[in-house]
Amino acid sequence: MTTSAILFYLLLVIIIVTLYSCAVTIQQGTIGVITVFGKYRRIMLPGLNFKVPFVEQLYTRISIQNRSVELEFQAVTIDQANVYFKAMLLYSVLDQQEETIKNVAFKFLDDRNLMQALIRTIEGSIRAFVATKKQADVLILRKDIVEHVKEQIDQILEGWGYHLQDLQLNDITFDEVIMKSMSQVVASNNLKAAAENEGQALLITKTKAAEAEGNAIKIAAEAERQASQLRGQGVALFREEVAKGMTVAAKEMSQANMDTSVILFTMWTESIKHFAENSQGNVIFLDGSAENMERTMKEMMSLNMLHQTQEKK
Structure with missing residues (x-):
């Protein structure tokens, strides 16, 4: 093989490598970040893109899809009760704007540092909220806790280029002693409610029985009154008829000179x-x-x- 042939093949390889290094494929749901000599230059959208070989470098690929992470941490209420949380955090890149992508790409050294900062920020926000509440109120403030966290950290996350999609507090528990006392309180309240319901039912039964007895007495009295009235009317009619009979008999005897x-x-x-x-x-x-x-x-x-x-x- 001659020298010219070797040079030709070498040049062909260089051209192929150069063309290959110019083409960059960005997957759907991902944004590419291009730098020139370590300085940010531009972004690449999903699909086939081209860059200047040996000058532009693909610094990183940033996923704009939703990401989730599970949290487990402890907080203390104002009355010194330990509260244990199990939560699920759902977050994503704020949008595909160039400034947002720059913040995501360069604010943190890597994803591990981002995750650590994100988790600690959310845990701190929840701890600060719980520290102002009593143990008995925490369970019914689940929605308020989530709204408080979103209000507190949304601005911080926007500065990092992220947005908190959702925070779900899947489990809220206390120390075993507190859990037993809460169960006893619930049981005693249930017994109290059952006793009140039973008392009300008994009162209603007694009231209805008294009303029925009173109505029976009224009916009997009314019947006796009507019977007495009828008896009186019967006696009066009897006396009236007797008087009429005597009158007629007296007239007839008078006419007969008796x-x-x-x-x-x-x-x-x-x-x-x-x-x-x-x-x-x-x-x-x-x-x-x-x-x-x-x-x-x-x-x-x-x-x-x-x-x-x-x-x-």
Whole structure:
């Protein structure tokens, strides 16, 4: 092989290597950072890109996809209770602007240092918030803690070129002694609520029973009142019919020139007969003297005359 042929092949290899070093492929979800002699020059977007060989260097590839990391740390409340957190952090590059990419590429030495700063910043923000709260309030302030962290560190992360997408507090626990005391408090509250519910149910039952009894008494009283009224009306009707009958009989006897006192005597004897037939061993003393009979007849005749006078009116 001649010298010219060797030179040709050597030149061909150099050209191929040069062309190969000019082409740069950037994967989707990644941004390339180009430097010239160690100084930032420009960025490369996903796809096929070209750079000046031996002058421009691909400094780094920055992922703009979401990244997650799990955290476990401890905080202390204002009443000196230890709180243990397990959290999941979701973050990403803020945007694809050139200034943002420069911050991501050059703010930290590497990803390990970025991660350390990010975790410590979030842990410090949560510890500062928890330190102002009581142990009993921490569990119900999960959402407030997340909002506080985002408000505190968003500006810091923007300076680094990142954005906090989400912070999830998956588990919040306390020391075993505190957990037992909290369980006892919950159990006692449940027992108290159960006792109150049982008392209210018993009160309702007693109230309804009393109302039912009162209604029954009212109904019975009303029925007795109506029965008494009906009995009174029956007695009144009976007396009215008796009076009418006596009046008619008295008129007929007067027209026949008979003594009307016979009617009273007949009523007297009928009453004695009724006592005798319907008595059940009771003793009734009647004054059967002529004076008493005469007095009774006069009273009955007076009642009859009074009734006749009222009818004429």
